[in-house]
Amino acid sequence: MSPPVSDKWLNKYTWAWASWDWGQAAINAVMITFVFTVYLTSDLFGDKDHASLVLSQALTVGGLAIAVLVPVTGLRADAAGRRKIWIVVNTLILVAVCAACFFVYPSEQYLWFGAILIALMSVVSEFAGVNYNAVLNQISTKATVGKVSGFGWGMGYVGGILALALVLFGFVEPIVQWPGASTENSLNLRLIALFSAAWCLVFALPLFFIIPESAASSAVKIPLKDSYKVLFTTIKNLWRSDRNLLFFLCSSAVFRDGLAAIFTFGGVIAAGTFGFAASDVIIFAIVGNLVAALGAVLGGRLDDILGPKMVICGxxxxxxxxxxxxxxSPGASGFWIFGLLLCLFVGPAQAASRSYLARLIPEGREGELFGLYATTGRAVSFLAPGLFGLAIALATPLVATGSAQRYGILGILVVLALGLLLLLPIRSPRESNA
Structure with a gap:
């Protein structure tokens, strides 16, 4: 059942829903992006280029698993009316996998173990995220969906900033010396995994206990094979009735994968290529999140003036x-300048992409097509990690040892350029509705 509709959009249901995003930020910002992957691709695990390649390979396989499995998970949960229970189950699995990273000791023999755990976190996080995003329609109305969605996004940014600050001053550069700050056998970095798992679990609890379960959309359970049949039928119908919308879904899937890769590999590149210490990476992450939030707000205003397509293309x-x-960039100062510029443009691209689709969707099909938007966004999630790793592999025999990682940046840029090229011929919302 859905929570009662209220004119007050910032209510206990909104807080409970957004709290999950706050907790999830520790997984995304601390574990997958700026801290633990930096630890995993450091020279503690052997050659840094090789470690980066291993991480990209694991994430590529994880991306393929997401592409195959995630598109039908939301559909099946909606049909069965078990949306929340799957958020709970996947969140608990995510917490367990995150905690297991404590056992990734600083040795080359633990490299694949750590990379597999990171990939598993990315997969399970997507499983939970599909149903989490679907809850948005339960706790909002058409008049408040934008505010509620934006509030959740903002809570995620703030939660990530606070989690990173606690990690920096509690474990990496501790203000007060305590046993958990010991660097022996990288104890402080491994304990970050337990901190992130606890952070994720604690802030997920409000959603577990306050948000009601969704109602079943079908009295008949959908077998797995039929789930794919329903998915392909929706895509086939779009091909016949609204190819412009379908082409936008395809282009956004590509460029959003590039956007995700910027955060996934940003910390790895900062440390491995530009020599950032762990504390420097975290400070950059905190500033970068603030800049990304600012960019999203400014981009939203330009969206209303210029239209979402121009904001995305720009x-x-x-x-x-x-x-x-x-x-x-030859050094760290260049990374600070251009890295923060990357953060500035990521937020507007993400926000305007959602706005673009909202303007294209025919009335009455919002839930169906936003669900397809979420799943197509992961259908090519292997692309950017794969090209990142391929670029490193191709550069390794051609450049000096330890400098091939820089070329992974080119793999990400190829994905962004491809997404832009796919977007250019698509009609803007105003043109398509004319």
Whole structure:
């Protein structure tokens, strides 16, 4: 059942829902992006280029698993009316996998173990995220969905910033010396995994206990094979009735994968290529999150004036310029400048992409097509990690030892450029509705 409709959009259901995103930020910002993957690709695990390649390979396989499995999970949960229970189950699995990272000791023999755990976290996080996003329609109305969605996004940014700050001053550069801050056998970095698992679990509890379970949309359970049949039928119907919308879903899937890769590999590149210490990476992450939030707000205002397509195209061009600047930067100061420019353009691209689709969707099909938007966004989630790793592999025999990782940036830029090229011929919402 859905919570009662209220004119007050910022209520206990909104807080409970957004609290999950706050907790999830520890997984995304601390474990997958800026801290634990930096630890995993450091020289503690052997050659840094090799470690980066292993991580990208694991994430590529994880992306393939997401592409195959995630598109039908939301559909099946909606049909059975078990949306919340799957959020709970997947969140608990996510917490367990995150906690297991404590056992990734600083040795080359633990490299694959750590990379597999990171990939598993990305997969399970997507399983939970599909149903989490679907809850948005339960706790909001058409008049408040934008505010509620934006509030959740903002809570995620703030939760990530606070989690990173606690990790920096509690474990990496501790203000007060305590046993958990010991660097022996990388204890402080391994304990970050337990901290992140606890953070994720504690802030997920409000959703577990306050948000009601969804109602079943079908009295008949959908077998797995039929779930794919329903998915392909929806895509086939779009091909016949609204190819412009379908082409947008395809282009956004590509460029959003590039956007995700910027955060996934940003910390790895900062440490491995530009020599950032762990504390420097975290400080950059905190500033970068603030800049990304600012960019999202400014991009939202430009969206209403110029339209979402121009904002997305401008953001992608800005990302390509900034990414090229990162590639050619000789030192840390260049990374700070162009890296923050990347963060500035990521937020508007993400926000305007959602706005673009909202303007294209025919009335009465919002839930169906936002669900397809979420799943197509992961259908090519192997692309950017795969090209990141391929670029490193191709550069390794051609450049000096330890400098091939820089070329992974080019793999990400190829994905962003491809997304931009796919977007250019698509009609803007105003044109398509004319």
């Amino acid at each position: 953001s992608l061009i800005g990302l390509l310029v900034a990414g090229t600047g990162v590639f050619f």
